[in-house]
Amino acid sequence: MSNPAPARVGGGAPVVVRTLSAQSGADGVIVSVRVDVAFDDVRAELHRVLGQTPERWRNRMARLDLGDRDVELFDVRRLVHLLKGDYGLSVTAVYTTERAVHRYVSRELKLQVFTRDPADDCVQALVGAVGEAGATAVTEVGPHAIDSDGVTEIVSGPAVTVEDTTSFETDDDVVEDDGAIADLSYDDESGAAKAAPEPEPDVVLPVEPMPIRIAGGQRVQSIPRSLRGGQSVRFPGDVVVYGDVNPGAVVEAGGNILVFGALRGLAHAGSHGDEAAVIMAFDLRPTQLRIGGRIAFQGLEDDIPRGPGFRPEIAFVTDERIRIEPWRGRLPTEQVATGDAPPSTKTPGDAAEAAPVTEQ
Amino acid sequence: MSECIVITSGKGGVGKTTTTANLGVALAQQGHTVAVVDADIGLRNLDVILGLENRIVYDLVHVIEGECRLKQGLIKDKRLDGLSLLPAAQTRDKNAVTPDQMRKLVAELKEHFDYVLVDCPAGIEQGFKNAVAGADKAIIVTTPEVSAIRDADRIIGMVEAAELPEPQLIINRFRAKMVQSGDMMNKEDILEILAIPLLGVVPDHEDIIVSANRGVPVAFDDESLVGEAYRRIGRRLGGEPDVPLLDLTVDDGLWTTIKRWMGLAPAREVAR
Ligand SMILES: Nc1ncnc2c1ncn2[C@@H]1O[C@H](COP(=O)(O)OP(=O)(O)OP(=O)(O)O)[C@@H](O)[C@H]1O
Ligand SMILES: [Mg+2]
Numbered sequence: 001m002s003n004p005a006p007a008r009v010g011g012g013a014p015v016v017v018r019t020l021s022a023q024s025g026a027d028g029v030i031v032s033v034r035v036d037v038a039f040d041d042v043r044a045e046l047h048r049v050l051g052q053t054p055e056r057w058r059n060r061m062a063r064l065d066l067g068d069r070d071v072e073l074f075d076v077r078r079l080v081h082l083l084k085g086d087y088g089l090s091v092t093a094v095y096t097t098e099r100a101v102h103r104y105v106s107r108e109l110k111l112q113v114f115t116r117d118p119a120d121d122c123v124q125a126l127v128g129a130v131g132e133a134g135a136t137a138v139t140e141v142g143p144h145a146i147d148s149d150g151v152t153e154i155v156s157g158p159a160v161t162v163e164d165t166t167s168f169e170t171d172d173d174v175v176e177d178d179g180a181i182a183d184l185s186y187d188d189e190s191g192a193a194k195a196a197p198e199p200e201p202d203v204v205l206p207v208e209p210m211p212i213r214i215a216g217g218q219r220v221q222s223i224p225r226s227l228r229g230g231q232s233v234r235f236p237g238d239v240v241v242y243g244d245v246n247p248g249a250v251v252e253a254g255g256n257i258l259v260f261g262a263l264r265g266l267a268h269a270g271s272h273g274d275e276a277a278v279i280m281a282f283d284l285r286p287t288q289l290r291i292g293g294r295i296a297f298q299g300l301e302d303d304i305p306r307g308p309g310f311r312p313e314i315a316f317v318t319d320e321r322i323r324i325e326p327w328r329g330r331l332p333t334e335q336v337a338t339g340d341a342p343p344s345t346k347t348p349g350d351a352a353e354a355a356p357v358t359e360q
Numbered sequence: 361m362s363e364c365i366v367i368t369s370g371k372g373g374v375g376k377t378t379t380t381a382n383l384g385v386a387l388a389q390q391g392h393t394v395a396v397v398d399a400d401i402g403l404r405n406l407d408v409i410l411g412l413e414n415r416i417v418y419d420l421v422h423v424i425e426g427e428c429r430l431k432q433g434l435i436k437d438k439r440l441d442g443l444s445l446l447p448a449a450q451t452r453d454k455n456a457v458t459p460d461q462m463r464k465l466v467a468e469l470k471e472h473f474d475y476v477l478v479d480c481p482a483g484i485e486q487g488f489k490n491a492v493a494g495a496d497k498a499i500i501v502t503t504p505e506v507s508a509i510r511d512a513d514r515i516i517g518m519v520e521a522a523e524l525p526e527p528q529l530i531i532n533r534f535r536a537k538m539v540q541s542g543d544m545m546n547k548e549d550i551l552e553i554l555a556i557p558l559l560g561v562v563p564d565h566e567d568i569i570v571s572a573n574r575g576v577p578v579a580f581d582d583e584s585l586v587g588e589a590y591r592r593i594g595r596r597l598g599g600e601p602d603v604p605l606l607d608l609t610v611d612d613g614l615w616t617t618i619k620r621w622m623g624l625a626p627a628r629e630v631a632r
Binding site (some may be wrong): 188262 | 511514516520552
């Protein structure tokens with residue numbers, strides 16, 4: 001997930017951190033990230049800039065200025081999480097440009113996206129445009145916000161500058177610190193639970209304050225036990241379950257999912273749209289599989305052999321559909337680990353060996 | 361050392377109350393003192409199955425609210441020394457009691473009895489939270505149906521979340537014939553999913569219905585196969601964990617089964 005750099009900013013420091021002036025009455029900082037800098041360099045730079053005086057940033061508000069950088073939800077989440085986890089800075093807003101938002105929307109929808117003035121009649125405009133062959137005029141978006149899973153607010157428009165501090169309000173946009181942390185929850189649908197005198201949190205598995213390991217630039221959430229019905233895990237990186245995932249349990253990962261046990265519930269890999277993500281399990285018999293935007297489920301007739309005869313299998317997207325194959329000790333060709341991991345497992349000899357064999 | 365065991369399932373109607381009553385009888389037959397507690401407030405049943413309905417004066421809510429002493433709320437079973445029932449209130453609902461109150465009540469009961477068995481209501485709400493509040497461990501009851509197993513799985517997760525030790529499983533309403541013909545899930549399939557130790561298997565049998573209607577739990581009936589299933593579970597629970605399960609896997613005709621019963625044919629037992 002590298003960011004093709006729109007040529008906007010030339011040189012200068014990769015990251016600039018500015019403190020808002022005291023007169024504004026606001027307590028906060030603006031973290032500006034240069035558009036053409038890779039995420040890993042941003043992290044190193046943040047460490048260089050903020051790491052010297054870590055106490056200074058604790059419990060303060062921050063706004064993230066991405067300039068015209070591509071809005072990569074995964075990266076934004078990581079930045080938000082990094083700022084919170086390492087420096088105690090709560091990101092309350094992200095500044096980006098209309099163009100970046102527009103690119104983001106068309107990428108997510110995988111469609112050409114035209115923006116127009118709310119007053120226009122769309123059909124009228126199309127009819128009128130028939131004459132002008134192929135003329136696809138794209139107008140700029142108006143001020144425009146995208147809800148990004150409650151991680152943070154993405155605001156288009158010019159970035160706030162230091163002089164612009166009067167607009168820096170800190171009261172109504174505090175971000176809850178749950179977006180990027182693995183979410184282990186019990187979805188208790190009972191109304192009675194709400195009426196209970198002391199609402200106990202329905203968290204089943206203990207969530208460590210920062211259950212995150214950085215491994216080769218990629219984050220992994222390990223679940224050291226089985227997930228039973230009603231339990232779910234949500235995490236932006238890879239998820240590894242050391243146990244079973246039972247029917248009614250849900251694993252949702254931005255990256256890959258590995259189950260060292262039987263996968264009988266629902267698994268959604270590449271949940272931010274990454275179709276290179278894979279799902280692997282010792283015993284793969286899911287209620288439903290999702291990779292990126294694709295869904296596959298077990299047909300009632302598909303009688304998967306049970307018992308000790310099972311072997312590890314891998315599910316991945318190929319030819320626009322989810323395919324399941326026995327695991328042969330390496331990823332199928334073209335499949336690369338997701339997140340920002342390099343395509344390290346791709347070897348030339350793979351093509352011949354990855355002959356499709358489904359023993360089902 | 362006395363112990364409080366909650367009998368729970370998630371799904372309704374799978375046999376929690378039947379199990380509680382019969383395990384109460386089985387444990388008392390072994391000489392333990394047992395209190396069975398009906399925590400299904402508003403839908404009390406346990407008293408009916410035990411045939412003690414007409415002796416109820418006070419109930420669990422009265423005890424908790426201090427309207428009577430614990431001793432007055434408990435009904436002693438005259439057929440069996442050591443067995444007592446604390447009935448549920450019929451006119452109140454689950455919110456009449458809090459988990460803290462249940463914890464206190466159970467602690468007091470444990471001073472007087474070797475075993476306190478709590479019959480949990482169906483569901484995952486307040487009634488469940490109350491029933492597990494004072495428990496030291498849980499028994500999960502399921503039938504060999506997919507929906508019951510799903511709910512059992514979910515309840516096991518909640519029992520773990522309540523920081524109770526690993527629960528044990530009773531598979532109820534098991535039908536060997538249907539398993540043999542492939543129309544019912546077998547024990548192994550169920551255990552593979554639920555992944556907890558098996559305490560016992562109880563056959564689906566009309567004796568249960570007859571005994572429930574008479575108010576005499578089937579565990580009293582020495583001749584009944586189901587009664588024997590419960591007695592064995594009672595022994596496995598009450599300090600003889602190696603007592604083998606009843607063999608229900610093979611159905612070689614009614615007559616052989618009856619003979620085996622009467623001691624005329626060798627008993628078949630399955631290893632755990
Ligand atoms: N092994 C069995 N064979 C035949 N019938 C049974 C068996 N076990 C239970 N039943 C019947 O199933 C019905 C439900 O049993 P029971 O009341 O014990 O379930 P429960 O789990 O306590 O229900 P609830 O959730 O309503 O409290 C009763 O009619 C009972 O007689
Ligand atoms: Mg009941």
